[in-house]
Amino acid sequence: MKQFVQILVFLAFVLGFSQGTEKFQRANALYQQGKYQEAIDAYKSILDAGQESVSLYYNLGNAHYKLSNVGPSIYYYEKGLELAPNDEDIKNNLVFAQNATIDAIDSIPEGFVSSMLRKITSLFTFDGWAWVSVACMILFVILFILYYTANLSSRKRLFFVGSWVVFLIGIFGVFFAFSQYNSVQNNQFAIIFAQETTIKSEPNLRSEDVFQLHEGTKVKVTETVNNWKKIRLTDGKIGWIPSEDLREL
CATH class of the missing domain: 1.25.40.10 (Tetratricopeptide repeat domain)
Incomplete structure (x- = not known):
């Protein structure tokens, strides 16, 4: 059955x-x-x-x-x-x-180290880095077994060094996997779908107008209150937008 x-x-x-x-x-x-x-x-x-x-x-x-x-x-x-x-x-x-978008938004300069880490982390998805780590651990075990069974000293050195190199790559893979996961969890982005929308200082229509955004602009969503989303731009500006004016990724 x-x-x-x-x-x-x-x-x-x-x-x-x-x-x-x-x-x-x-x-x-x-x-x-x-x-x-x-x-x-x-x-x-x-x-x-x-x-x-x-x-x-x-x-x-x-x-x-x-x-x-x-x-x-x-x-x-x-x-x-x-x-x-x-x-x-x-x-x-x-x-x-x-x-084709209207808004021209500057970005806050990113440090060299953080920029390099972001580029390396973005090479694979969370699952991709996880598989890299698993593959490296398997290869590490194989190379270590070959190290113990090898007869020639030159091969022993080669297998020993190789095993620890892939082991370190596997460890870094775990680090990058969690970095990618945290990036996805802590950085919720959205795309503006309204042709034009006014960003407010508070999550209500009576609050002060802060600035305007247009269709296609990518924003970071940091908070949700009822039918409003608090957003942050790459230049550091923040404000509240009606939920129906954007779509979260």
Whole structure:
């Protein structure tokens, strides 16, 4: 009975994957025909079914960009980069989309050490760094066994040094994995979807206007109060925005 249930689960998974692939191909066909809104609807139906992929987010971003939907295009490119931080196609298209935004926001200069750590950490996702650590630990054990079984002193030195090198890489992998995890947990970003929105000093409409933002701008969300989000810009400015004017990544 248990095997029968497992077979049913497997068949349901295969069927769902097959249907998702067919929907994706139909959506791509609509995109190629220039029916961008229909393609967007088809791509979103795949997301609504609980499936996601780098290609899906990339194509959604492209379709929105074709319709000059700056906010959604940036949003979906950013979602794609969450799954594939080093995808050059997404990075390039994201730059094009960002060039279409109105707001020009300066960034607070970042120190050399923190900048290098951020770049190294962003090479892989949290799962990617975790797998690097696991692979290094396995390789460390193999090299250490080879060290003990080797007869030649030159090979012993090679295996000994190699084992400790991969061990250290594995330790750094764990560090970068937790850094990536903490970065995701503590840095909740969002994209402005409203064409224009006024940022308030407090989470209510009666408070003072602080500044304005426009569609496509990326902000950091630091707090939520009812239907308001407290945001911080890269230049250090802070304020409150209605929740419906942005979409969190």
